[in-house]
Amino acid sequence: MDVIVECCAGLDVGKKQVQACVRGPDGAGRRRSEVRTFDTFTGDLEVLARWMASEGVTQVAMEATGPYWWPVWHVLEEAGFELLLVNSRHVKILPGRKTDVGDAAWLAELLEHGLLRGSFVPPERVRRLRDLTRYRKKLTQTHTAECQRIHKNLENAGIKLDSVASDVLGVSGRAMLRALLAGERDPEVLADLAKGTLRRKIPELQRALHGRFADHHGILIGIILDHIEHLEASIAALDAQIDAVIDEPDPQEESPIPFGRARDRLDTIPGVAKRAAEVIIAEIGTDMSRFPTPGHLASWAGMCPGNNITGGKNRSGRTTKGNMWLRDVLVQCAWSAARTRDTYLAAQFWRLSRRIGKKKAAMAVGHSILVAAWHILTNDVDYDDLGADWFARNVNDDHRRDRAIRNLHELGYRVTLEKVA
Template identity: 30%
Template sequence: MSVFTGLDVHKEYHHATVMDEDGEILRQRRFPNSLEGIKSFFSDIKGGEVALEASQFWEPVYDELEEMDFEAKLAHPRKTRVIADEKIKTDVRASEALAQLLRMDWLPEAYVPPANIRGLRELLRRRVSLVESRTKYKNKIQAELTKRRIKLDGTPWHGPWLKQLQELGIEPVEDYMVIIRSLNDRIGKIEREIKERAEETKEAMLIRSITGFNYFSAMTVYASIGEIDRFPGPKQLSSYFGVIPSTEQSGGRKKHGPITKEGDRYVRRVLIQCAWSHVSNSDSYITGFFERLKRRKGNSVAIVATARKLTEAIYWMLERGEKFRPGG
């Protein structure tokens, strides 16, 4: 007899519902979020499918279930509307809804990247987190200078400017600089690793052949895509990155609005930054597209459309295994 388990995953605990082929609930229980808790709950369940919703804590649970020979499936949180629309939103009802969707073969699944892509994503996220921390302490130093009405000559955080800063002898600034130097060391180490991995990754090097992309941005886009074969075409990839216009249709008339902003907002920001860099440093067909559009629509609309154009180019480059061709 096949069994279907819905697992509502939380930081401290899980709620699970086990259901048979007829929809009868065989077990409902809350248990700790630990390997021991999972093994204890599933100890007398022999195989079957387990659905869990994509959340901050899904990865270790997913891996543990696979190691125990369960067929783990990751539910797409935005598409699993039945959970969000429950009139009584409880963890038990959420796990029950997941089990029902699984049993009826209606579960909208999210993409589960291979282990190497998941590891790369974690490395990239760590770099972003460290850079954000460094920016915070740099801002604190700038605030100390502003408070004291101190203006330094030169470009901030470079050569003479840094030398002047170090000569001031301001205690809070010295404390923050110790942290910044430590962060610089860790960020540098991660960036060297990203560069080494990028040079060994064909897909990342293809993306990097586009003017405006460096090792980090190329790896960020590659890690988000994972396997290009999961996208039927460039439109689906653009939709995944949230750079397509939203559409409203009423009475046979279609109206386009702002971009959908689906997907990872950080990757979308990287794409737009790369689009700006591209149109500033290249005379490619994509730059020509931007220049024509900005005259009619303005910079902000044109650059988002250019990011979409870059996304389409990336799709075909990865699909065909070809470097970027500036002439189109």
């Protein structure tokens, strides 16, 4: 088999050690291998980088092993190597491996023959943004869980505040909670803390605030409320830091579109808000050259059905695993888009939901949003809505006729067709 990469290396990365195999010419027309083991402390990884550079290594391959490959990647990236992060599933299906060949040596051998396909690893700035947006989502999920605990403890105490106030943790709700924590139990006094339009419901509030609020309820709710406020401060700090990363200049001009402009353009898609646009940028970046077509991006994200062909028939298949962070935000955006008025995405959702159900329809709309994002970032343009009547204008007349007949049959009508002259 032809040698594609003259001098390369394969790495078997673990938590405490990394095994490196360098393959290159030996001067006699043959290929040689040398294997060394290094600790994963930063200083040892720098020694690894210097050794591979002295051997003339140009490309390095490693498998994605949890979080352990991150520090190795960072050090070697700074050293200027061309890096490939390989999916272990793709390596295992390649034939020809001998049982006595180590992981590092096998990766190096595959790499020198050009048989490895690298996974998408975004640039350093995108990775920083990704760390921030992912942690913000974790804190937001924790915030939601703590809010639910407030509701649960109030219900346990017989306080039905959520039956009257739409937001228990709004300004009025928090004032009442703080008063309860301070020892106030009189429903009239508590209800009088209502602000704005909620004051119209003072009689209902008085009934809702009459309960069995005990001391242990106050202890639990006090701890939870303090935690909620701490989480809100942390989320606000992350929002500010994300804005700073989005707005910082790109002196090396690695991004074809400035992050700020990309966020504004993605924000024009129905259902995609500013924070959702930030997550999309953090997961895929703004350089779409790594994804030749929208289909490649959708497949990588896990937003398209699996390939399941049996007996020449294309059968229904589950979506692939993909990127769960991106998939989650796209489905959330799809639900938001379904509530918009006179848009293509809303029309697509309600048209599909009648046939395949709302959950699958949301996945399909999420796919459409991702395809739109690819075109927006590739061409540096705003979203151009096709309109809610796009399907009516473009669906085949025979299909429209058959659907109308089927709908009338479901309503109990018998239809006779007669051609209008």
